Amino acid sequence: MKKLMCLALALIVFVGFSFGITITMMTPLTGADGAYMDEIVAKFNATHPGIEVVHVVVESSLDMKNKLSMGIASKTAPEIMFIRKFDMPLYLQHFKGFTPEEWLNNYGIDVNDIFPGVLEGLVIDGKVVGIPLDIWIFYMAYNKANFAKVGLDPENPPKTRDEFIAAMEALIPITPAGLTPYYENPAWTWIWFHLLWQHGGDLLTDDFKKPAFAKAGIEACKLMLMMQEKGILPMQVADPGVSFQSGDSSVLITGIWTIQPWMQQLGKDFGYAVVPQLGTTKAVFGGSHVLAMPKVMVEDPKVLQAATTFIKYLWDNAIDWYAAGQTPARISIAESQELKEKLPHIYVVSQESEYVKQFQMFPLISEIEAEIAVYLDEILVLHSISPEEGMKEAEFAVQEILDDYWSRVK
Structure with missing residues (x-):
């Protein structure tokens, strides 16, 4: 009996460690884009046993904003929003922000590596309230034949x-x-x-x-x-x-x-x-998908740490996301030999990223x-x-x- 109790306790501890914190990320990604993100989330979950990320898709901007508004009011919002930048203005004061130094020193994210035009509008009272992961940019498609x-x-x-x-x-x-x-x-x-x-x-x-x-x-x-x-x-x-x-x-x-x-x-x-x-x-x-955290959902330091751990994972593995058909928000990746070799089509188009204009x-x-x-x-x-x-x-x-x-x- 004592052994069974010990085994049960060990199992509870193991399960609690394996999925100690569940983080929900809401995105507008459907079709192939959503499948790419599902693969990235699965890889993260497999390599981070203390955190489980759940990917929830809400395609419509209106539906997403309605769900976010209700979620903030009731403290039931996702911990992470992967949100279109032009859907953010109503919520800028509701997102968790850090100074550029805090992002770099505490979470390993260098916001100075983001194209300035893409980051514009996301700095509130000296704090960056969202991390653009990509740029969806116009390009010219043409028939060579x-x-x-x-x-x-x-x-x-x-x-x-x-x-x-x-x-x-x-x-x-x-x-x-x-x-x-x-x-x-x-x-x-x-x-x-x-x-x-x-x-x-x-x-x-x-x-x-x-x-x-x-x-x-x-x-x-x-x-x-x-x-x-x-x-x-x-x-x-x-x-x-x-x-x-x-x-x-x-x-x-x-x-x-x-x-x-x-x-x-x-x-x-x-x-x-x-x-x-x-x-x-x-x-x-152009436009961007931005990673942002509703303040009311990351008040617990452990939840904040889990959410920022996943954001850092996306930041470090962003080239996997660009394979879905997005250009880099990060200057260093846009100019990298790795992007040129792995995704030459994305590399070519990304050379215009510094000229991107986005909705105010x-x-x-x-x-x-x-x-x-x-x-x-x-x-x-x-x-x-x-x-x-x-x-x-x-x-x-x-x-x-x-x-x-x-x-x-x-």
Whole structure:
């Protein structure tokens, strides 16, 4: 009997040690991305018997924010959020922060190794409240075979506006009727944001009190309309995936998350490159997944230690995550020979990371984007108003959103 009690006690101690602390991490990762993260979590759990990480997926930004809000209020939130950066502004004061020195000395994470533009907005009162792990950046996907057919060098894709327009015009003769060589959805607002930044603009003023997009936004719209008139870009809503995969269309300016599927589907015909500079400013659309810890969930030092242990593991093994189709937030990895050898496609695209522009950290960015989208639709799809008229009306609508917001937070 005594031996049985000793064995039972030993088993309890062993189980308690094996999974002494359970950490939940909520992410928006589905499909292949989620599978990559599941593998990383499994490796961590296998090598850290005192900690168990549970991966919970909530794809929708709205659902994630609702769950996070309720979780913070009831102290039932995940210990770690792997959250899209533009979903964070409402919660910045609720995340655990450390000074750069504390991150380095206590947890082995050098925030100075993160691209400054990616870290921007995550420093509150001198404390870094989130660690960006990656950058989802725009790149140019193109069909090498189609380039070769019209005499374009498949290994030297266009880099400037003039080169891009000339290349697209050269591709028109081999593009089936009803399609365009750059077959992208003109209603996809992220393309307009990318071009807005490439024309030197931004969405709001630095104090978030006024819209700041009209001048550059007009230029971005004019460029897109010019490409529509030349038969380079569709006039109406388009679904580009099927046409690009079949080889009927030739170019996409799209997110890095598509690079792995296209490589597999197009094989040797698939080309990838940094985005061409179509405006006056060196800029490229991007975003980040950020690791952050709700304060109320890491008050216990043991839980905090477990959570930061996993964050450090992701930091140290980030190249495993980039294989899913993300570029590094860390400068040292973006410039490394290891990345160049293991993931050459990610290495090529990551050379533009220092020029990444991201959404400003204003709580109502999603609402503002949705409002602007209404007028972009009228300009670029319905063709019912001019860029000047559309941007003027969009400015007025966004100012109303801003005025209402500031009247409530004072």
